[in-house]
Amino acid sequence: MKSKLSRNLYAIPYALWILIFVVAPIVLVLYYSFFDIEGNLSLTNYINFFTPVYLKMTLSSFWYAFLITAFTLLISYPTAFLLTKTKNKQLWLLLIIVPSWINLLLKAYAFLGIFGTYGTANSLLEVLGIGSKQILFTDFSFIFVSVYIFIPFMILPIFNALDEMSPTLLDAANDLGASAWTTFRRVIFPLTLDGVRSGCQVVFIPALSLFMLTRLISGNRVITLGTAIEQQFLVTQDWGMGSTIAVFLIIIMFVFVALTGSRKRGM
Amino acid sequence: MYNFESFTLDWYRELFSDTRLLIIVLNTVVVALLSALISTIIGVLGAIAIKSVKGRRSKNTLLSLNSVLIVSPDVIIGASFLILFTMAGVKLGFYSVLLSHIAFSVPIVVLMVLPKLMEMSPTLLDAAYDLGASRWNVLTKVIIPYITPGIFAGFFMALTYSLDDFAVTFFVTGNGFSTLSVEIYSLARRGVSLNINALSTLIFIATIFLVIGYYFITKQYSKSGMGGKK
Amino acid sequence: MSDQVIIRFEGVTKQYDQDIPVLNDVSFEIERGKFYTLLGPSGCGKTTILRLIAGFTEATQGEIYFNGNVINNVPANKRQVNTVFQDYALFPHLNVFENVAFGLRIKKTKKEEVAKKVHEALAFVNLEGYENREIREMSGGQRQRVAIARAIINEPEVILLDEPLSALDLKLRTEMQYELRELQQRLGITFIFVTHDQEEALAMSDEIFVINRGKIQQSGTPTDIYDEPINRFVADFIGESNIVKGKMLADHLVEFVGKQFDCVDQGLNPDEPVEVVIRPEDLEITTRERGKLQVRVDSQLFRGVHYEISSYDKDGNEWLVHSTKKATVGDEIGLYFDSEAIHVMRFGETEEEFDKRLEAYGDGVGNEE
Numbered sequence: 001m002k003s004k005l006s007r008n009l010y011a012i013p014y015a016l017w018i019l020i021f022v023v024a025p026i027v028l029v030l031y032y033s034f035f036d037i038e039g040n041l042s043l044t045n046y047i048n049f050f051t052p053v054y055l056k057m058t059l060s061s062f063w064y065a066f067l068i069t070a071f072t073l074l075i076s077y078p079t080a081f082l083l084t085k086t087k088n089k090q091l092w093l094l095l096i097i098v099p100s101w102i103n104l105l106l107k108a109y110a111f112l113g114i115f116g117t118y119g120t121a122n123s124l125l126e127v128l129g130i131g132s133k134q135i136l137f138t139d140f141s142f143i144f145v146s147v148y149i150f151i152p153f154m155i156l157p158i159f160n161a162l163d164e165m166s167p168t169l170l171d172a173a174n175d176l177g178a179s180a181w182t183t184f185r186r187v188i189f190p191l192t193l194d195g196v197r198s199g200c201q202v203v204f205i206p207a208l209s210l211f212m213l214t215r216l217i218s219g220n221r222v223i224t225l226g227t228a229i230e231q232q233f234l235v236t237q238d239w240g241m242g243s244t245i246a247v248f249l250i251i252i253m254f255v256f257v258a259l260t261g262s263r264k265r266g267m
Numbered sequence: 268m269y270n271f272e273s274f275t276l277d278w279y280r281e282l283f284s285d286t287r288l289l290i291i292v293l294n295t296v297v298v299a300l301l302s303a304l305i306s307t308i309i310g311v312l313g314a315i316a317i318k319s320v321k322g323r324r325s326k327n328t329l330l331s332l333n334s335v336l337i338v339s340p341d342v343i344i345g346a347s348f349l350i351l352f353t354m355a356g357v358k359l360g361f362y363s364v365l366l367s368h369i370a371f372s373v374p375i376v377v378l379m380v381l382p383k384l385m386e387m388s389p390t391l392l393d394a395a396y397d398l399g400a401s402r403w404n405v406l407t408k409v410i411i412p413y414i415t416p417g418i419f420a421g422f423f424m425a426l427t428y429s430l431d432d433f434a435v436t437f438f439v440t441g442n443g444f445s446t447l448s449v450e451i452y453s454l455a456r457r458g459v460s461l462n463i464n465a466l467s468t469l470i471f472i473a474t475i476f477l478v479i480g481y482y483f484i485t486k487q488y489s490k491s492g493m494g495g496k497k
Numbered sequence: 498m499s500d501q502v503i504i505r506f507e508g509v510t511k512q513y514d515q516d517i518p519v520l521n522d523v524s525f526e527i528e529r530g531k532f533y534t535l536l537g538p539s540g541c542g543k544t545t546i547l548r549l550i551a552g553f554t555e556a557t558q559g560e561i562y563f564n565g566n567v568i569n570n571v572p573a574n575k576r577q578v579n580t581v582f583q584d585y586a587l588f589p590h591l592n593v594f595e596n597v598a599f600g601l602r603i604k605k606t607k608k609e610e611v612a613k614k615v616h617e618a619l620a621f622v623n624l625e626g627y628e629n630r631e632i633r634e635m636s637g638g639q640r641q642r643v644a645i646a647r648a649i650i651n652e653p654e655v656i657l658l659d660e661p662l663s664a665l666d667l668k669l670r671t672e673m674q675y676e677l678r679e680l681q682q683r684l685g686i687t688f689i690f691v692t693h694d695q696e697e698a699l700a701m702s703d704e705i706f707v708i709n710r711g712k713i714q715q716s717g718t719p720t721d722i723y724d725e726p727i728n729r730f731v732a733d734f735i736g737e738s739n740i741v742k743g744k745m746l747a748d749h750l751v752e753f754v755g756k757q758f759d760c761v762d763q764g765l766n767p768d769e770p771v772e773v774v775i776r777p778e779d780l781e782i783t784t785r786e787r788g789k790l791q792v793r794v795d796s797q798l799f800r801g802v803h804y805e806i807s808s809y810d811k812d813g814n815e816w817l818v819h820s821t822k823k824a825t826v827g828d829e830i831g832l833y834f835d836s837e838a839i840h841v842m843r844f845g846e847t848e849e850e851f852d853k854r855l856e857a858y859g860d861g862v863g864n865e866e
Contacts, residue, residue, distance in 0.1 A: 011313070011315075106470060209340030212452060394586035
């Protein structure tokens with residue numbers, strides 16, 4: 001079997017990559033989650049996770065992620081729908097996608113300027129006579145910026161689903177006597193559900209694990225699971241607890257993907 | 268932004284006279300190019316390996332393993348790599364950053380190359396063997412030229428991912444080594460400064476150029492028919 | 498074994514996993530310089546035979562000989578055969594010249610020789626002047642020729658063609674049939690051609706292997722196979738046939754549809770149940786009284802050269818008639834045929850038995866004609 005072995009030599013770097021950077025990290029995170037801060041093997045971290053402090057944090061992280069996903073969807077679906085109706089839809093789509101190419105940090109940073117005490121937003125409020133307000137470091141600013149950042153990721157799959165839909169389907173629905181609303185409810189929406197699902201997946205999971213935005217925009221007011229992990233690893237240096245939260249984040253991720261998993265219908 | 272008086276290039280001048288910052292820019296570029304190059308090589312080999320796997324089930328397992336690092340949140344990748352490097356005794360700094368950038372770019376390259384490999388008709392390989400080609404000939408004269416557009420796309424994607432990454436680098440970098448995004452983050456945490464504004468503009472322009480470059484390369488390939496578009 | 502034999506299969510079986518074998522204990526010989534066709538429905542195993550010869554797949558059992566040597570373990574790139582693929586498999590990143598030159602480049606042939614040989618090969622398939630074209634600029638028929646040029650440039654002893662005409666439209670297909678046949682005769686090498694199109698097989702081949710369910714059903718010249726099909730499958734697959742159940746009463750006497758008919762078949766057991774084949778073009782429309790069979794016309798289609806008339810006898814057997822004369826739907830008509838038009842098939846007869854039986858009464862038939 002020597003020839004077979006030497007035939008597959010080329011696959012070694014990739015196999016090593018899987019072992020070292022895919023399998024090993026997962027195993028290590030799991031392994032570390034069973035060590036408390038003193039380095040003793042214990043379940044302390046798991047017990048701690050179910051104390052009110054961490055449960056409250058998890059719930060609030062969920063709540064924010066839910067809000068962000070909901071608002072993003074609310075804005076993206078109609079936008080995607082309108083996009084498919086425009087003449088130069090590819091160009092418009094490109095314009096909406098362009099911001100997602102720009103470094104997340106730069107976008108966050110731009111909002112620091114806009115929402116700052118002397119920023120554009122406050123100048124505008126000033127002009128309107130409302131007076132300057134504290135915008136930065138509020139829930140509003142956090143959700144606003146997150147939604148802004150995630151919109152392209154939500155629009156893209158929905159746009160694709162809408163765009164793939166054969167226009168004759170709408171004609172057929174019309175032909176069979178469906179009203180515009182019925183057509184949307186019974187034909188368009190079910191057919192774009194896969195797009196909505198994958199859109200929600202690419203927004204919800206990252207929203208749970210945001211940590212740089214929470215620091216920059218919401219000034220530590222919002223603690224997501226991601227922020228907690230970063231805190232445990234880089235500030236408190238409690239890798240065990242950090243790993244435990246990571247384990248839960250991974251579990252939540254799998255559950256969420258399984259729940260929203262697109263069941264491909266035979267078409 | 269605070270006291271806007273007139274346009275000036277002072278901030279750019281300050282930027283370029285700041286050697287520390289120049290070193291950081293250099294770090295970022297070196298890490299991006301090296302990681303993109305190495306991950307492209309590993310990724311292409313990986314895609315060929317995945318393609319050659321016969322069983323449906325093992326193929327799907329490989330594909331799932333491949334996408335783990337794409338769907339995982341950055342924080343988890345960063346944290347787990349931090350554990351990995353500490354356990355393995357890799358000093359946090361250039362090498363840990365480079366290795367992690369290679370690590371998260373590999374699956375992207377695989378995903379860019381694999382569709383090209385899949386669309387390649389299996390008779391093409393049969394034809395090459397039939398005409399006397401050895402396995403090496405088939406690889407260098409048929410497979411690689413055929414998937415070149417995918418390889419370029421993968422390389423550019425890896426480059427952008429590396430330049431764009433903040434979270435993973437933030438976790439695995441150590442004293443004395445920093446990339447642009449980490450630097451901006453620490454500056455931004457201290458508040459708005461015009462220095463960063465200038466830096467941001469530069470990065471923004473660089474990104475635009477990358478995107479345009481990527482666009483033209485893919486377009487040119489599809490035009491010359493190398494893409495095998497039907 | 499004669500020198501004429503270039504490829505020999507001995508008890509070759511090909512099986513994937515635990516499925517039914519794609520090829521089941523197949524043995525045959527291929528001779529030098531002839532045009533062979535492997536004919537059969539899709540999934541019958543004909544392409545598998547081709548892939549076994551080319552070396553793209555390995556036999557589960559049995560030996561494959563090439564020029565007298567077992568080549569089971571010789572890899573594809575070391576075999577003296579070249580293939581023209583169904584989808585042509587032209588390299589899209591290379592132009593016409595480089596596609597044709599591929600095999601020579603692998604062999605590191607000198608530059609001038611490559612240029613000379615490519616030019617010759619392209620001239621052979623009437624594609625001079627197309628050297629610098631890209632593959633995507635070529636039409637289906639031209640790609641076909643490039644693929645052939647690429648296959649012949651290595652001067653193989655055998656060329657394998659895997660349904661190469663299936664992607665072409667009808668007119669071009671007919672043209673290419675002539676061209677391929679003529680090309681084979683000019684080159685004087687063995688062509689093994691795979692198709693599911695019986696007309697193609699009849700038109701081009703020296704020898705046809707009719708294959709079904711992993712077995713060679715019958716092999717022979719086109720006329721042999723058309724005139725004397727061995728069983729129902731072959732009779733049905735090649736041309737159109739009227740097949741009815743009958744009984745062999747004695748030599749030269751067969752009974753079907755409740756009547757007795759003279760025929761040329763002999764050597765069967767008395768009262769042996771058989772199947773009787775009569776080709777639609779051997780049936781002649783006549784009056785009810787003069788016909789050997791009485792049928793009622795059910796429907797009629799105009800096919801250009803002839804009318805295709807479907808009729809039924811009183812037992813409910815369908816009789817297809819190809820006639821230049823028109824019939825009237827609903828009419829009771831008579832069908833007349835010669836005794837040679839009747840072909841009797843035994844159930845489960847092997848090819849050797851069949852050939853032996855045909856040879857035995859070869860004289861009798863020959864004299865009558």
